[in-house]
Amino acid sequence: MKQSSLRFMFFALLAAAALCTATVQSVALLRPAHDKTLVPARAATASFIQFDDPYSDFRSARYSNAGLLSEGDESKLGMQLHREVTKKFNLTNVGLDRVERVGQRCAKASLRPNMLYKFHVVQSREINGFSLPGGHVYITTALLRLANDNELASVLAHEIGHIVARHSLKTLQKSQEYDEIAKSIGELTGVAGSAARDIGVALGQMLGSQLLTSHSRDEEREADFLGVRGMARAGFDPQGMITMFQKLQRIEEQDSSLLGTLFSDHPDAGERIENTRYEIARMRRR
Numbered sequence: 403m404k405q406s407s408l409r410f411m412f413f414a415l416l417a418a419a420a421l422c423t424a425t426v427q428s429v430a431l432l433r434p435a436h437d438k439t440l441v442p443a444r445a446a447t448a449s450f451i452q453f454d455d456p457y458s459d460f461r462s463a464r465y466s467n468a469g470l471l472s473e474g475d476e477s478k479l480g481m482q483l484h485r486e487v488t489k490k491f492n493l494t495n496v497g498l499d500r501v502e503r504v505g506q507r508c509a510k511a512s513l514r515p516n517m518l519y520k521f522h523v524v525q526s527r528e529i530n531g532f533s534l535p536g537g538h539v540y541i542t543t544a545l546l547r548l549a550n551d552n553e554l555a556s557v558l559a560h561e562i563g564h565i566v567a568r569h570s571l572k573t574l575q576k577s578q579e580y581d582e583i584a585k586s587i588g589e590l591t592g593v594a595g596s597a598a599r600d601i602g603v604a605l606g607q608m609l610g611s612q613l614l615t616s617h618s619r620d621e622e623r624e625a626d627f628l629g630v631r632g633m634a635r636a637g638f639d640p641q642g643m644i645t646m647f648q649k650l651q652r653i654e655e656q657d658s659s660l661l662g663t664l665f666s667d668h669p670d671a672g673e674r675i676e677n678t679r680y681e682i683a684r685m686r687r688r
């Protein structure tokens with residue numbers, strides 16, 4: 403069933419539930435005060451709202467490195483991965499000040515404010531962005547040209563969301579190479595030794611296969627949720643997330659080859675716009 407018809411059904415059910423509550427309330431006026439007739443009707447309304455919430459799985463999530471690489475090892479892994487990124491991509495200082503300014507604001511307002519975040523600009527005609535463990539966030543020059551500050555904040559806060567939720571670390575842990583990489587990272591003391599060179603080969607292959615930068619749809623939803631909340635806390639207009647998705651939607655229709663992997667395996671833009679609207683409305687109610 404399409405999202406729009408689901409949404410219609412939700413509102414129809416909500417309206418019906420509201421009507422029931424109103425009817426029960428007017429009947430209740432004629433009843434003694436201790437009558438409990440209202441309780442089930444209210445509970446039913448609450449469960450409809452719960453059902454429609456696209457982010458219900460993430461609201462009470464708590465994030466830490468427990469059971470994953472320690473934060474120190476995560477930073478070392480990030481440093482090694484970044485070295486491999488510099489070999490594969492052309493990094494530039496063009497627009498870096500702007501990314502740094504917007505990105506650090508979002509990072510401080512995130513649920514992981516004590517991580518040392520590093521922002522990087524990649525020279526590319528692809529509209530793309532990705533993040534790696536240890537606080538590294540990458541944005542392409544094409545995306546920078548496309549986005550105003552609120553829109554840029556939405557992308558950066560989304561990427562920071564992946565780092566907050568340790569998505570890449572969780573993916574790494576499920577990989578066959580995990581034990582070996584965890585052991586080598588633990589033994590690393592600097593960036594120049596032979597251990598670093600060995601691990602560099604393994605990590606370079608991981609980057610090439612995009613294992614650490616591809617995420618499941620649920621992880622994307624979680625990063626959207628953390629992103630829209632984070633950018634709003636940082637003082638950016640969360641509507642920027644919607645207009646960013648709309649711009650991406652138009653580009654996808656015109657020339658989808660311009661969209662990098664960041665957007666190709668995400669939930670479709672229509673759904674992300676709906677979910678973001680839902681969350682903005684919810685933030686305004688509180």
Ligand SMILES: [Zn+2]
Nearest residue numbers: 560617622625
């Ligand atoms: Zn993502």
